[in-house]
Amino acid sequence: MRHFPPRRIVCLTEETVETLYLLGEQDRIVGVSGYAVRPPQVRREKPRVAAFISADIPKILALEPDLVLAFSDIQADIVADLVRAGVDVHVFNQRDIAGIMAMIRTLGAIVGAAERADRLAADFEQRLAAIAATPRSQPKPKVYFEEWDDPLISGIGWVSELIEIAGGEDALPGLRLHKSAKDRIIAPEIVRDAAPDVILASWCGKKVVPNRIRNRPGWSDIPAVRNDRIVEIKSTIILQPGPAALTDGLDAIVAALWSSNS
Numbered sequence: 001m002r003h004f005p006p007r008r009i010v011c012l013t014e015e016t017v018e019t020l021y022l023l024g025e026q027d028r029i030v031g032v033s034g035y036a037v038r039p040p041q042v043r044r045e046k047p048r049v050a051a052f053i054s055a056d057i058p059k060i061l062a063l064e065p066d067l068v069l070a071f072s073d074i075q076a077d078i079v080a081d082l083v084r085a086g087v088d089v090h091v092f093n094q095r096d097i098a099g100i101m102a103m104i105r106t107l108g109a110i111v112g113a114a115e116r117a118d119r120l121a122a123d124f125e126q127r128l129a130a131i132a133a134t135p136r137s138q139p140k141p142k143v144y145f146e147e148w149d150d151p152l153i154s155g156i157g158w159v160s161e162l163i164e165i166a167g168g169e170d171a172l173p174g175l176r177l178h179k180s181a182k183d184r185i186i187a188p189e190i191v192r193d194a195a196p197d198v199i200l201a202s203w204c205g206k207k208v209v210p211n212r213i214r215n216r217p218g219w220s221d222i223p224a225v226r227n228d229r230i231v232e233i234k235s236t237i238i239l240q241p242g243p244a245a246l247t248d249g250l251d252a253i254v255a256a257l258w259s260s261n262s
Helices: 014-022 057-062 073-084 097-110 114-132 157-165 173-177 188-194 210-214 243-258
Strands: 009-011 029-033 048-050 067-071 089-092 142-149 152-154 198-201 230-232
Touching (some): 014 029, 067 073, 073 089, 142 157
Antiparallel strands (some): 142 152
């Protein structure tokens, strides 16, 4: 039997989990992605039923969800299995800040919390505007963001926008238009020629090793390498297109660009 608003929701990615908690609607969540760590209590409170590109379909079905929330074409195979099993699924596809705000508002409407969701999104929008309007005394640093190291992948849409909000200039701005990671693979020479002042790295679930970046052929002349401005940003706060990126992720970018010891 289906209910509205849905009473039993499974979230296959982290950003919908965090959004539901921020809306005070966490009691509806009956299963989450193994990558869900925000807020911290989610690891104690909710059963884990999926990785990112794989899921335990029998476990999800046993939870009798009214709704499963998924993200993008990357989860299309999981979604297809759930749809064939008769489950209602909503797939979000946000790739930029406007998309994140739309996700928050849409999710709020789905769970009958449209006004709260609108306020939450508006608060985020005000926060971003305030940070973007902060006077910066120095010229804009040119920033290269690295999502993966082998092959080199860069240019996530929302991260590119957050770099600009933080007062930086994306060293490779054209990449943000490409949704698929395979379309954002770049040659090391492209980064060398772009000569970024700061390198931000978040290697999707594994620890960044700055020495590996420093020791790439021809990279010793890059200003960011020469001036030791290679900064890891934890993947949990930047690689999910949701509240984490707009809060802790953006704050980490601001700190990397403007803190006195950078």
